Amino acid sequence: MPASILEGKNLKSNNQPSKKRTIEEINTKIRKGDIQVLPVSEFKKLVDSKGIQVAFNEIDVVTTGTFGAMCSSGALINVGHSDPPIKIQHAWINDVPITHPGAAVDLFIGATIGSETKGFEYGGGYVIEDLVKGDEVELRATAYGTDCYPRTEVETTITKDDLNQFILLNFRNGYQRYSCAVNGRDEIIYTYMGKLLPKYRNATYSGAGEIAPLSNDPNYETIGLGTKIFLGGGQGYVIGEGTQHSPSTGYGTLMVKGNAKQMNSNYLRGATFTGYGSSIYIGLGIPIPLLNIELAEKAAIRDEDILTDVIDYGVPRRGRPTLRKVSYKELKSGKLNLNNKEIKVSSISSLEKAESICRELASWIQQGNFTLTLPVERLSQEGQAKPMRQTKGGAAFVDSILQKAVTCEETEAIETVAKRLITKNVNHIVVVDTNYKLTGIVTSWDITKAIANGVKTLKEIIVTRVYTASSNEPLEVVAKRLTQHNISALPVIDGTQKVLGIITSEDIAKLVGGNING
């Protein structure tokens, strides 16, 4: 399609000095059917082969797109009044709890809310997809009953045709870029960035890079409140900056809405991230009118110039460590260099669908079915998202209750170590080498058993496969690890295996008790 758009028309290939276009001129050309529109990836190729000036003179509009998981989404629906009427208090669709944010029968289907019967495998995202597909869904609602809304219960099946409004509302979409995720822990973790193998064995990233909307309009000159867009296969609008919009750090976001009745499941999908929850994939496409050569230059940006951070998601903290900077070019190559090793990297948002959104939107414009709008208000170009203000009992971390570890070396006699257990009044002795690096652990139970069985050397009873913690981990995470492996203490080590101390389930219990009383 893109190539044929170019070939089909007799293009005036010229090298005249740059001109300007207005949105009115562009829309007139769209109505007349002689608009020059290209998916932005084709435009970049044209810039490569003919230069920016020619590309700008020939092309009026480029189309950008992305297709990714958009957890901060939902659908606002109005289900109409029953007879007698009900002021819904609690509601479920296909067993997924639905929020009731307004008057009697306005409901909000949150994309990440899980079903009460199927858990993560079915959630709000799937309800929205089922409605979009035209499927029947089961609505159940209860209420306390009032004089004006006497009914207290209702159960019915509905389709999208029965809804007065079915509006997809996506309060954070179109991330300008997103970080690349890896996992430094020694266990698999399941995150909203997908499944991450232990010890940095794979990496995932999100976002379409050089074809994503905000990458091509980084100062938000044409994308703002009121910009008409492609959303989920239908038409929608940008309605402002997205939540956590962070322009100063290069992580701008959009808030968008669209009439979900027109959407289709090719570009809108319920999804489940194992161990994390349910979500929704949504396709977003935004046309950029090339009003001046500066806008054309911005739309010529390439993947090698779009940088993001490689982040260790193994660290369960807000401030996760950044391991390096990486370009989308390297990410899309499928190989990422980390700590001098090559690991596999793949996206979790579909580049194939992002491209097909660019093509579909270009063909809508080409066929005169979609005109362009300019923003009535621009998005803020400064500022960054703030962290949460935590006023009550901020989370506790390992370092807050770290105890000095009682240690021994593996050459010591069992009797010496047994005595140390008694004099120090502990149950765990951490085994270290001469550089104080972790080599194992022994418990009072191991020692008792060894003495009873006449075991001669300490070496025979040391447990060398040791679960550990690091000092900046939240206690909740550590407590989970202790229960999961049915153990009562973890040596705390730094990145070089050096022992910093020990943390026991007893200490955690004390702290939790303290919090409850305080």
Added chain:
Amino acid sequence: MVRMMLRFDNEKVHEPVTSQVILEEKIPLNIMSAYVNQQGGEILIDVDSEHAERLAKAFRKRGVTVDVPKLIEKDEVKCTSCGACVSLCPMNALKYDPSNKVELNEAVCNGITCGLCVDACPVRAIRLLG
């Protein structure tokens, strides 16, 4: 390694076909499971990829049906080509094609002995078989 399913009919099942093939072709193979009765039998084997074709021919020549069983299935309608499975696959069975569509090469998949990709698929498009 290539996995093959050998099917014997009720006559062949009485002949020592498998051992004959191993002896004559001198190809080592690993029997994963076997089921034999009067009506016939099935043997699931693993064999080095470089010998696979020669082995299959040798069995077919003796009237044995040779199938390469499916270990995994990807629902092409459901798959969005998001790529969440690609970096996990140790066999490079899941790859992007030039247009960024994610393709599964069933022949090199390790099936149930691996399974890493299955619970990583956000739209549950991948299913292990058998």
